[in-house]
Amino acid sequence: MNEKSTTKSKQSKPIKKLSPLNIIGSIIIVILLGVITFLGFQYYENSKELDKLDDPYYLYQLQVDFSEAVLEDISKIMILPDGEPTVLNIDDVESLKVENPEFYDNSKNGDMIVIYPDVAIIYRPGEKLIVNVAPVITEDIEGLETE
Numbered sequence: 001m002n003e004k005s006t007t008k009s010k011q012s013k014p015i016k017k018l019s020p021l022n023i024i025g026s027i028i029i030v031i032l033l034g035v036i037t038f039l040g041f042q043y044y045e046n047s048k049e050l051d052k053l054d055d056p057y058y059l060y061q062l063q064v065d066f067s068e069a070v071l072e073d074i075s076k077i078m079i080l081p082d083g084e085p086t087v088l089n090i091d092d093v094e095s096l097k098v099e100n101p102e103f104y105d106n107s108k109n110g111d112m113i114v115i116y117p118d119v120a121i122i123y124r125p126g127e128k129l130i131v132n133v134a135p136v137i138t139e140d141i142e143g144l145e146t147e
Helices: 003-008 020-052 056-074 093-099
Strands: 087-090 112-115 119-124 129-135
Touching: 056 087, 056 112, 056 119
Parallel strands: none
Antiparallel strands: 087 112, 112 119, 119 129
């Protein structure tokens, strides 16, 4: 009797064969879980980057880093004057051309203007090209005396 009970316990239930539909469904579920996990991670990372844009110090540091990169590029092309320049992006070249057509003649939107006390430089970062260089001329305002 013991032999019969052990033989019965040794017998296992028959294994069901998986249909191709079940296999395809399982694969689709695994792929969807992978895609959802990937998209969730991307959303999390992007939201962290977007949160940085609300930080004024982060934006200031971006501007400083970009200005330093522009000055480094220009210094490889020409000798820059001493002093701390003002670095600005040209957004509306047409209005600048009205004020000073000769200086802004070949400039485009997206060019950078680097202004030192004695010289102004228009630089095109994408092409690493100096577009124009001109002396800075300050006009005295009538009625004000300079000492």
